Amino acid sequence: MQETDVNMIITDYWMPEMTGYELLKKVKESSELKRIPVVIMSSENVPNRISRCLEEGAEDFLLKPIQPSDVSRLCSRVLR
16 A cells, blocks of 8 residues: 555544444554544534544544634644
8 A cells, every 4th residue: 555645534424435433443443544643523412422433543523513723723733
């Protein structure tokens, strides 16, 4: 596999083929991708879903609507 040039993955929780949680698990199980921070966002505030994603290795879980301050905080913390 080619070296990835990805600094962060930001994904919605609900997608057509899989959930953000399923994507997170695939990334974290991949030896090539596991170091890439994954951020999941959703318009649904479901505490057990949020904690499950964070426990599985998500860098953060953002609630929509996303604010510019959320993105600034995230980038300064994750992309050091």
